[in-house]
Each structure stands twice: as structure tokens, then as C-alpha cells.
Amino acid sequence: MFRDPKTLLLLFGMPIAQILLFGFALTNEIKDSKIVVIDYAQDNASKNIIHKLSANPAFDLAESHFNAEQIENAFQKGTIKLAVIFPANFEHNLLHSSNSQIQIIADASDPNTASTLSNYASAIIQDYQLSQLQQQGMATTPLNIDTQIRMIYNPELKGATNYVPGVMALVLLLVSVLMTSVSIVREKELGTMEILLVSPVSPLMVIISKAIPYFALSIFNLTIILMLSYFLLELPIAGSLVLLYAASSLLILTGLALGLLISNSTDSQQTAMLISLMGMLIPTILFSGFMFPIENMPWPLQIISNVVPSKWYYIIVKDVMIKGLGFSSVWKEMLILTSMAIALLLISLKKYKIRLV
Amino acid sequence: MTYDVTLQNITKTYEKGAIKAVKNVSLQIEKGELFGLIGPDGAGKTSIFRILTTLLLPDEGMANVNGLDVVSDYKEIRKRVGYMPGKFSLYQDLSVEENLKFFATLFDTTIEENYDIIKDIYVQIEPFKTRAAGQLSGGMKQKLALCCAMIHRPSVLFLDEPTTGVDSVSRKEFWNMLKKLKAQGITILVSTPYMDEATLCERIALIQEGEIMSVDTPQNIIDQYPMPLYKVKSDKMSLLLKDLRTLSYVTSAMSFGEFHHITFNSKTDESAQLLEDLKHHEKLECLPTRATVEDCFIHLMQNNVHAE
Numbered sequence: 001m002f003r004d005p006k007t008l009l010l011l012f013g014m015p016i017a018q019i020l021l022f023g024f025a026l027t028n029e030i031k032d033s034k035i036v037v038i039d040y041a042q043d044n045a046s047k048n049i050i051h052k053l054s055a056n057p058a059f060d061l062a063e064s065h066f067n068a069e070q071i072e073n074a075f076q077k078g079t080i081k082l083a084v085i086f087p088a089n090f091e092h093n094l095l096h097s098s099n100s101q102i103q104i105i106a107d108a109s110d111p112n113t114a115s116t117l118s119n120y121a122s123a124i125i126q127d128y129q130l131s132q133l134q135q136q137g138m139a140t141t142p143l144n145i146d147t148q149i150r151m152i153y154n155p156e157l158k159g160a161t162n163y164v165p166g167v168m169a170l171v172l173l174l175v176s177v178l179m180t181s182v183s184i185v186r187e188k189e190l191g192t193m194e195i196l197l198v199s200p201v202s203p204l205m206v207i208i209s210k211a212i213p214y215f216a217l218s219i220f221n222l223t224i225i226l227m228l229s230y231f232l233l234e235l236p237i238a239g240s241l242v243l244l245y246a247a248s249s250l251l252i253l254t255g256l257a258l259g260l261l262i263s264n265s266t267d268s269q270q271t272a273m274l275i276s277l278m279g280m281l282i283p284t285i286l287f288s289g290f291m292f293p294i295e296n297m298p299w300p301l302q303i304i305s306n307v308v309p310s311k312w313y314y315i316i317v318k319d320v321m322i323k324g325l326g327f328s329s330v331w332k333e334m335l336i337l338t339s340m341a342i343a344l345l346l347i348s349l350k351k352y353k354i355r356l357v
Numbered sequence: 358m359t360y361d362v363t364l365q366n367i368t369k370t371y372e373k374g375a376i377k378a379v380k381n382v383s384l385q386i387e388k389g390e391l392f393g394l395i396g397p398d399g400a401g402k403t404s405i406f407r408i409l410t411t412l413l414l415p416d417e418g419m420a421n422v423n424g425l426d427v428v429s430d431y432k433e434i435r436k437r438v439g440y441m442p443g444k445f446s447l448y449q450d451l452s453v454e455e456n457l458k459f460f461a462t463l464f465d466t467t468i469e470e471n472y473d474i475i476k477d478i479y480v481q482i483e484p485f486k487t488r489a490a491g492q493l494s495g496g497m498k499q500k501l502a503l504c505c506a507m508i509h510r511p512s513v514l515f516l517d518e519p520t521t522g523v524d525s526v527s528r529k530e531f532w533n534m535l536k537k538l539k540a541q542g543i544t545i546l547v548s549t550p551y552m553d554e555a556t557l558c559e560r561i562a563l564i565q566e567g568e569i570m571s572v573d574t575p576q577n578i579i580d581q582y583p584m585p586l587y588k589v590k591s592d593k594m595s596l597l598l599k600d601l602r603t604l605s606y607v608t609s610a611m612s613f614g615e616f617h618h619i620t621f622n623s624k625t626d627e628s629a630q631l632l633e634d635l636k637h638h639e640k641l642e643c644l645p646t647r648a649t650v651e652d653c654f655i656h657l658m659q660n661n662v663h664a665e
Contacts, residue, residue: 190446190448190449191444191445191446192446192448194440194442194446195440195447195460195506197411197412197435198411198412198435198438199435199460199463199464200432200435200436200463200464354431355411355412355413355414355431356407356413357413
């Protein structure tokens with residue numbers, strides 16, 4: 001074991017890395033979630049509640065005068081997770097008809113965060129209501145604040161909205177990276193690479209002919225995932241299917257290029273498989289945002305997350321599939337994925353060994 | 358004389374120079390020649406083959422195939438040569454026919470177009486054409502590999518230990534096939550660790566530890582064996598070898614299958630003395646014999662060691 005530094009590193013490095021990552025960096029806790037408050041009332045009662053909301057560490061609160069469309073925009077861009085809206089005459093209604101309303105809108109494309117945040121918000125409102133009751137004594141008629149919670153994008157709070165895009169990212173990337181790297185290393189292991197090299201076939205041709213079947217396979221995989229999630233999990237596809245397939249093709253291409261790169265630097269199928277699994281599975285789970293919110297990570301990890309292709313793909317899929325947004329909202333992520341795919345393909349072509357050793 | 362393959366002072370090292378696989382090797386192989394590279398495992402045969410097939414870069418020296426430089430014209434060379442690596446390197450899960458078709462396509466040709474060149478060999482494996490290549494016997498695998506290496510009508514054929522791990526009947530067949538291919542004007546460079554196959558080549562190079570010891574026709578190499586050789590036999594062969602080596606007038610004694618081959622210190626025949634000294638052996642025989650390539654190889658090898 002001590003003569004095999006790679007195994008040694010794996011054995012001792014893994015637990016250290018995992019403890020550090022899960023202990024400090026990756027947490028499911030919700031803190032500093034961006035929420036926006038639109039206060040049409042501007043009275044004592046609304047100010048009181050806003051004050052209580054902003055005191056809660058879960059929220060990073062901003063006040064604004066968004067209209068309905070601006071709120072919609074902010075949700076689409078993902079800049080806010082929750083909006084709290086006080087109607088005009090909030091206190092007046094509360095005092096005179098002892099009945100008032102607050103509207104809470106949450107981005108339920110991430111159902112866990114949405115329900116946690118809206119629960120926090122309504123608890124704070126309940127709390128305010130109780131304290132008012134105690135102040136005024138039991139004599140007066142009980143005040144009633146009616147919180148209307150609206151879960152947009154995913155009114156039924158289906159967990160599938162969260163994990164289907166995540167699983168898509170994971171499966172597509174894993175299959176394309178793993179299969180490509182293993183298939184080329186297998187040629188080396190079996191010795192067929194030796195005769196392939198002593199033939200007029202160019203590196204580009206080898207790479208293309210390796211890539212095409214796995215590309216087709218991955219697209220087929222994607223179709224199955226989408227059909228399952230549509231028919232079995234009853235998760236509608238809100239946006240354009242073409243855009244979804246285009247984005248997936250980009251991710252698959254990135255994966256194929258990565259697989260090629262791995263196969264160039266390894267000599268056994270086992271190593272290729274290990275690198276592909278470790279190098280793809282873990283970052284995809286940790287850094288694509290579908291298990292652990294990236295906003296809550298320390299900044300070095302947030303920076304690292306930017307080089308993980310599945311992060312960008314996850315954003316695109318959520319926007320297109322769940323929120324139903326068009327190309328204009330995801331072009332940036334598409335561009336990042338495209339440049340990743342092109343850069344990796346160029347590197348792997350350049351690194352492709354035209355000789356043995 | 359036109360040379361089809363030339364090596365000039367080729368040196369190849371591994372592990373950053375720590376292992377010298379090929380040391381300053383120069384060779385010329387004529388067009389249409391059946392040339393054998395004879396040497397034990399680890400002598401550097403595969404390294405030379407890989408340099409010639411453009412798979413490895415030499416550390417020093419120049420090499421040409423078909424008049425093309427192996428470093429700068431590697432693309433052109435790869436179109437023209439046929440290569441059969443030492444390890445069976447076909448797609449084991451593809452059938453015999455699929456493998457052949459694959460390699461034909463790889464070289465932008467078809468089986469039909471070049472069928473005449475592989476016909477003699479292919480008919481022998483054709484009955485098994487739907488069988489997966491991995492399921493074939495050793496001899497048939499070699500025949501298929503040869504077909505695949507030939508399918509694009511190469512001008513030079515590199516066969517790295519094609520008969521290793523193949524039964525003796527198949528080996529004989531294989532050499533007959535090579536002779537037929539040679540008759541078609543293809544230059545063939547073949548390597549083998551089996552000394553008995555050396556005489557089947559037109560010219561051979563004896564290679565040991567990365568160095569060429571001798572290049573000539575097998576007959577000339579045998580003729581150059583400097584001293585008379587005797588074969589000795591008794592009913593206890595291993596004891597006999599031990600006893601032979603204790604005799605002061607015996608220079609070398611080597612086991613050679615049925616007999617032990619020995620040489621005497623002087624050119625005079627000491628066999629009478631030997632029969633007398635070893636009379637405790639039963640059925641003892643000592644007769645003059647002709648040298649084989651292996652005797653020459655061992656002789657050259659020992660001289661090399663003495664020279665160093």
C-alpha cells in the first residue's frame with residue numbers, strides 16, 4: 001500500500017476532505033436567503049413585522065417597491081427566494097375589521113427552501129399576532145392576520161422539481177465521461193490502440209467515432225429520464241423541449257471531452273473509472289446546487305463551483321424545465337457550457353497521443 | 358541495392374535513460390526480403406519494431422521505412438505498413454469477419470478489393486468467420502491478425518513475435534504463409550525468440566541486450582562458428598551436464614534438447630578422452646555435429662560478455 005501513493009492519498013485524503021467539506025462548507029441550513037418586502041401599507045403594524053423579519057438570520061431582507069412584474073422578474077433571475085407583500089391599509093384593516101392579509105410568494109422550484117422560508121415567515125407573523133393579543137388583553141376581539149402563501153413554479157411542492165434536474169445532470173455527465181474514458185483506455189489495455197495508431201485514421205476521426213455512439217446513448221438516456229419524470233412523476237416540462245435538448249447536448253459534449261482527457265492520462269480501465277467517478281460524481285453532487293445550496297458555501301467553494309459544468313446545466317434545466325423560461329434568460333449559462341465544451345475538446349484533441357507513451 | 362527499411366545508430370532508452378533497450382543499432386533490410394530479428398525476451402526487438410512503426414520516438418539515430426523518415430513522415434508510413442503487435446490486438450468481441458471488415462475500412466479499402474492477397478490464409482479461418490475473435494485458438498488468432506495486417510496491401514510487413522504461444526504445427530504453417538507473402542514482393546520484418554525459426558529467414562540479425570551481435574544469412578552465421586562442435590548423450594542427462602562442466606578440456610557445455618553441445622579448448626578431437634573420463638555414464642555417446650543458430654548465438658553472447 002505504501003508503494004502506491006495514489007491509494008494512500010485516497011485512503012487518508014478522502015476522510016479528511018469529507019469531514020472538512022461536510023462539517024464546515026456544505027450545509028443544508030438556510031441563512032441569509034434573499035427576500036424582498038413590498039410594503040404598500042407603510043404603517044406601524046407592517047413596519048413592526050418587517051423589523052422582526054429582518055432580525056431573523058434566515059433572511060437577508062431588502063425593501064422595495066416592486067410591482068407584480070418586477071417581482072416575477074426577480075424570481076426568474078433567481079435573485080430572490082421569497083417575497084412578502086403587505087397590502088395598503090394593513091393596520092387599518094387589522095384594527096377595524098380585525099382581519100388583514102399578508103401575501104407570501106416563494107420560489108418553489110426548490111421546494112425545501114421554499115417551504116422552510118415560508119414557514120419561518122408565517123411563524124414570525126403568527127408571533128407578532130400573539131404579542132399584539134397579549135398587549136391588548138383578551139377583551140378586544142381577536143386580531144386575525146391571514147397569510148396567503150403562494151408557491152410559484154411548483155405549487156404542489158413536488159420534490160421532483162429539485163432532483164429531476166439534478167439527476168439529469170448527474171446521469172448525463174457521468175455516463176458520457178465514464179463511457180468515453182473507459183472505452184478509449186480499453187483500446188490501450190487490449191492493445192488495439194497500437195494497431196489503430198499504425199493506420200491512416202486521424203486522432204479527430206478516432207475521437208468522433210468514439211463520441212457519436214455515447215452521444216446518441218446519452219440523448220436516449222435523457223429522453224427516458226424526461227418521459228419518466230413527465231408520466232410517472234407528473235412533472236410538467238414548462239419550457240422549450242428543444243432548448244432542453246440543446247443544453248443537454250452541450251453537457252454531454254463537455255462530458256465526452258472530459259472523458260477523452262481522462263483516457264489520455266490513464267492506462268487502465270480501473271483508474272479511468274475511478275477518476276471519472278470521483279471526479280464527476282462528487283463535484284456534481286456537491287457543487288451543482290441540487291443537494292447543498294451554493295449561496296451558503298464559503299466563497300472559495302463558491303468559486304470552485306463555477307468550474308463544475310453540471311452547476312451551469314442544473315441552472316439551465318431548472319429555468320427551462322421548471323420555470324419555463326426561454327433562451328434569453330439562460331444564454332449566459334449556455335455560453336459558459338459551450339465554451340467549456342469547446343475548450344475541453346480542443347485540449348483533449350491536442351493531448352491525444354499519436355504515439356505510444 | 359534498394360533498402361526498404363534502414364536503421365542508423367538507433368538508441369532508445371526508458372525511464373529517463375535508466376533502461377537502455379536499444380543501443381546504437383544499425384540495420385539495412387532489402388526490398389522484398391524476409392528478415393528475422395532473433396533474440397531472447399527483453400533483447401529490444403519490440404522497441405525496434407515500435408520505432409519502425411512510428412509508435413515510439415528514438416532517442417538518437419535515424420530510421421527510414423519505404424524511404425520515409427519514421428519521425429517526420431509518420432503519417433505516410435502508417436498508411437503503407439502492416440503491423441502485427443506481439444500481443445494479440447484484435448477486437449475480441451467482434452467476429453472474424455467483422456474484424457477483417459473493420460481493418461479494411463480503417464485503411465479505406467474493402468475485403469473484396471484485396472482478397473487475393475489474403476486468400477490463402479483466410480480460407481483456413483473462413484469456416485469460423487462468425488466466431489468471436491477472442492474464442493479462436495492461438496494459431497487461428499495469428500492467422501486472423503496476419504490477414505488484418507495484410508488487408509490494405511502493405512509494402513512492408515512488421516510481425517512482432519508472430520509465433521510466440523503458437524503450437525509447432527501452426528508455427529510451421531505460419532512460416533509457409535510468410536514465404537508465400539514474400540513471393541508477392543512484400544518486405545517482411547519478423548522477430549522471434551525461437552532460434553530454430555531463424556533458418557527460415559533469408560537474413561537474420563542476432564540481437565542481445567539491445568545490441569546487434571551479427572547480421573547475415575543463417576547459413577553464413579552457422580558457417581562462421583569457429584570451432585568443431587560435438588554432441589554428447591547418456592542416460593542421465595542432467596548429471597552428464599554437471600560432469601561435462603568439470604572437465605578441464607571442455608570449454609562450454611550447453612543443453613540442447615536430446616543432446617548436450619560441447620566444444621573443446623583445443624581444435625583437436627578430445628572425444629576419446631571424454632568417453633574414458635565419463636565411463637561411469639551408461640549409453641554414453643560423443644559425436645561431431647553441425648552448429649545451429651542457437652550455438653552461434655550463445656557463442657556470440659559469451660564473446661560479448663568476455664569483451665566487456
